[in-house]
Amino acid sequence: MEATVANAVMTHAPTQPTTVDYATLSPAAQDTFDRLMEQADITASATEYEALMTAAIAITGIGRPRYNEIFKCACPCTCPVIFDADDPDAHVIEESGGYNLGRLQCPTCADQHPTPAEQ
Numbered sequence: 001m002e003a004t005v006a007n008a009v010m011t012h013a014p015t016q017p018t019t020v021d022y023a024t025l026s027p028a029a030q031d032t033f034d035r036l037m038e039q040a041d042i043t044a045s046a047t048e049y050e051a052l053m054t055a056a057i058a059i060t061g062i063g064r065p066r067y068n069e070i071f072k073c074a075c076p077c078t079c080p081v082i083f084d085a086d087d088p089d090a091h092v093i094e095e096s097g098g099y100n101l102g103r104l105q106c107p108t109c110a111d112q113h114p115t116p117a118e119q
Contacts (some may be wrong), residue, residue, distance in 0.1 A: 016063030019106070021073040022072055025060065032080040033059050033082075036073065041101040049100060074103035077113055 025033060033056055041051040053068050062070060065084035073079040074093050083090065089107035103114070 017064050018060060018084060020039045020060040020062045020082045020083055029059050035073075037101065043100065071101065071104045071106075073106035073109055075105045075109035075113060077109060079106055079109050081108065083102070 003100065020033050022030065022033070036043055036056040036059070039051050040056065042047045043049050043052065050068060053070065057065065057068065057070055060082050062082060062084070066086040069085040070082055071085045071090075073083065083106045086106060087107055089110055091105040091110040093105050094103040
């Protein structure tokens with residue numbers, strides 16, 4: 001008696017991007033993203049903050065960030081990158097100043113431009 005082995009075909013799920021170019025979003029998506037991020041910045045509710053971040057992430061199509069938090073690059077060069085706020089290569093440009101969102105420089109800009117504190 002011979003054993004038969006079934007061959008399974010595995011399909012790979014498409015990978016989601018880890019960064020997104022803000023300029024590639026439609027004008028309506030940009031407007032919604034901006035409003036969600038503004039609301040996330042000023043909310044006092046952790047539950048609401050989480051929901052706003054989840055909605056902003058869904059609009060961008062970015063892969064699920066580690067702590068469900070994304071930022072748009074705040075580099076003075078006007079970089080359009082949206083990225084995972086937990087990226088270890090991102091640099092803080094400005095602390096939150098009492099609000100929820102600080103200003104972060106994306107890893108690419110952090111490599112190419114000094115932060116204002118380093119100038």
